[in-house]
Amino acid sequence: MRAPLTLLLAALAAPIFVASSLSWGPDPSAAIAAQELVHRNGGHVGSAICRDCHEDHYTSWRRTHHAQMTQRPGADNVRGVFDGRVVRYEGQEARPFRDGDRFLIDVPTTNAEAHGRRIAEVALMVGSRRYQQYFERQQRGDSVAFVRLPILWHIEQQRWLHLNTVFLGPDDANWHAHAATWNENCIFCHNTAPEPRARNNAARAGALPQFDSEVAELGISCESCHGPGAEHARAHQSPLVRYVGAGDGAEAAAKNPSRFDQERAVSVCGQCHGARLPNPLARVRDWFHSGPTYRVGDKLLEHVTPIERDTKVLSGDPEQYSLRFWGDGTARLSAYELQGVLASPCYQQGTMTCQSCHSMHTGDPHGQLRPDRPGNQLCTQCHETIAKDVRAHTHHDPAGSGSSCVECHMPKIVYGVLEIHRSHRIELPDPARDAETARPHACTLCHTDRTLPWAAQQMQQWWGPKFRTPVQRADRAPLAVPDAIASLHAGDAAVRAVYAAAIGRATTAPAATDTVAQRAHLAVAMGDGYPSVRWLAQRSLQQLEQRAPIGLAELLHGIDSMAGPQPRRDAVFATLDGIAHKAGNRLMPPTTGALLGTDLRLDLPAVIRLTDLQGRNVISIGE
C-alpha cells in the first residue's frame, strides 16, 4: 500500500502546488488594474489579458506609437536627455535633470515677475514619435491632476524645445501658456476608455478644477479599437467554446473594425482622428465625467458632431474653429482626418475606409500604411484603369514623385506637432480655388519655382478647361511671383509653415542645384515671427544644403530657432550673405521673377511688400 500512496501523493503534489502558488502569488493583471489612474469599468480588462491569447497581435501593437502614446516615466522610455543642461527661450530657462530614477525639470514659477523657480517631477509622458511631452502631478485637495510642463523633447531633432515654439503661434514670453491639464484634454484621445471624472466644483471661485480621472489603459490599446474585452475573455476562457463553439462565445466575439460597414469602420479611427463636439452638446457633461459615449461598433456621428470651418463657437475666440481650416473647408490642422475622409469622393461614392490604406498590426509603425499595397497600390486597388497607364493620367514620369497619387490628391498641407502632414481630403488640385481660398496648391508644393497661372495652364493642357486660371490671390500677392515664394512671405502662418517645409523636400521638382532663390527666401523665413515657421524653414535649408552643398552646413547647424530677435536677425543676414558669396559657382543662377538678382542679392523691397501682406492679425492655432 505504501508505494501506490506515495505515487498518488507525488501525482497530486504538482497541481496542488501550482494552484496554491497561483492563488497566493502575485497576479500581474490584477497588479496593473490596481495601479493609479486605471479602472476596470464598462467591461474593460486591459491589454495584458488580451495578450494571454493574442500574443502576436499584442506584440505587433506594442511596437506602434499608439501603444506608447501615454506612459509613466522610466529609464527605458524617457526619450529626453535629462543631463542638467539649460534650455533657454524668451529670456527664461529650464533645466531638465535626473535624480536616480526620478526625472526632474527646474522651471520658472508661473509668476515670472518674481523670477521664482521650482522643481517639477515628471509623472506622466505623452507622445513617442515626434516629440515627448512631460506632465507633473499636482495634488489638488484629495484629487490629482497632471499638468503639462513647459518644455518637450523633440525626438527627430534630439533637442529640447519650448511648447510655445511647436504650436502654430507667434513667440510668447509666457512660459506657461500651454500648461494644459491632462485630465481634461489629453485624456480623451491619448488613452483607452477615458473617464475624466471632473468634479462639479466650478462654483468654488478661484479653485483649480478637481478630477478623479481614470482610464482603462494609458495609451491607445486593444480595447480602443476592439471594444471592451471582459465578456469576450470570459466567454472564450473555456477550450470548449474556442474549439467546438459551445456556449456564448460567438455572441461575445471581439469587434473587428475590418469587418464593419463603411461608416462604422471609419468611426473607430474617427473617435480620435476627427476633432469633434458631443452630439447633442449637452452630452459634454457626460464626457467630462464618464468620457465619450461612443463605443466601438457604433456610428460615431450618432454621438458626435465633427468640427467644421463653420461650426459655431459658443464662447471664446470666434475664429477658434475656422482658423483650423483652409478657406475651402479643408482641414489644415492634424486630428481632422475624419473630416477629410468624410468629404472625399472615395468615401462618399466609393467603399474607402481608413483600413483601405492603414493597418494597425503590420507595416511601418510610422504612418501604419498597409505593407501589402505599397505606393500607388493603395489607390489603384480601386482605380485600376489608371494603374494600367500611369503616364497617361499623370503626365509625369511614372517612377517619379509626380506620379505618386498622394502628392497631387493628398498634398502635405496639414500642420501638426511641428510637422506638415498629408491632407486626408482626397480631391483634385485646383489652382484657381487654391488662389482664391489662400490654400497651398499641390503643384507648387513640388514645383517651387512655378506660379499658379503656370499650374493652371499645365492642367488645362492636360485635363481640359475645367481648371480655371486664377485671376487673384486671396493674399493679394502678385500672381507672377512663384507661388512657393509668394506664400512663404505673404501667407498666414499656416501657409508659410506649409511652404517652408515643402521647399526642402527631396521630392520637389527643381533640382537642389537649381534652388538658389528658394534658399534665399527660406533664409528670410528663418526670421519669421512664428517659431514653427522658422524651424521648418531652417530644416528645408539644411535639406537643400545636404543635397547640393554650398558650404553653409555649419552655419545652419548652429542656428537656434528658439533664439531671440537679434540672434535671429544675425542668422538671417549671415545666411543671405553666405548664399550671395558661396552659391555663385555651385548653384544655377536664379530664374526671373524669383525676386533674386543675378548678384544673388534679394529684392528686399519686393520681399517686404510681400511680408506686409501677412496682415497684423496674430493667428494662434492650438492642437
Next chain:
Amino acid sequence: MNERAPRIALVTGWLLLAFSLPLGLTLEALHAWKVPVYLGSALRRELWTLAHAHGNLLGILCLVFAALGARVGGTDAQRARLARWLAIGAVLMPLGFLLGGVMNREGDPSYGIVLVPAGAVILMIALFGTARLALGRSGEVDPA
C-alpha cells in the same frame, strides 16, 4: 535489485515522473482555460515549463541509470554514491525551476532558482563520476 544504487535511482525516477507528468497536465489545463494569473507572467510560464521538462527528462535518466547502472562497473558503494548524487541533482533542478516561478518578480525568478545551478553541478558530478567508472571498466575490457 538488492543493490542500493538501482533502488535509489528507480524510486527517484518514478517519483519524478509521477510529479512532472501531472505538472505538465496542470500547465496545459491552465493554458486551455486561459487562466490570466498564469498566462500573465511570461517568466513564470517559462520556468514552470522548464520544471516540467527537466522533471520528466531527469526522471527518465534516473530510470536509465537504474537499468544500466550495473554495467558501468565499480563497486556497489561507488554506484550507490553516484545514484544519490544523480537523485539529488535530478530533484533539485526541476524543483529550482518550479520554485523560481513562485512569487517571482516580472523580470527575475524568485530565490528558489538558486537550486537550479546547484542541482546542475551535482548532476554533472554524478554524470562525470559515472563516465569515469564506465571508462575505467571499458579500459579493463579493452586494454588496447
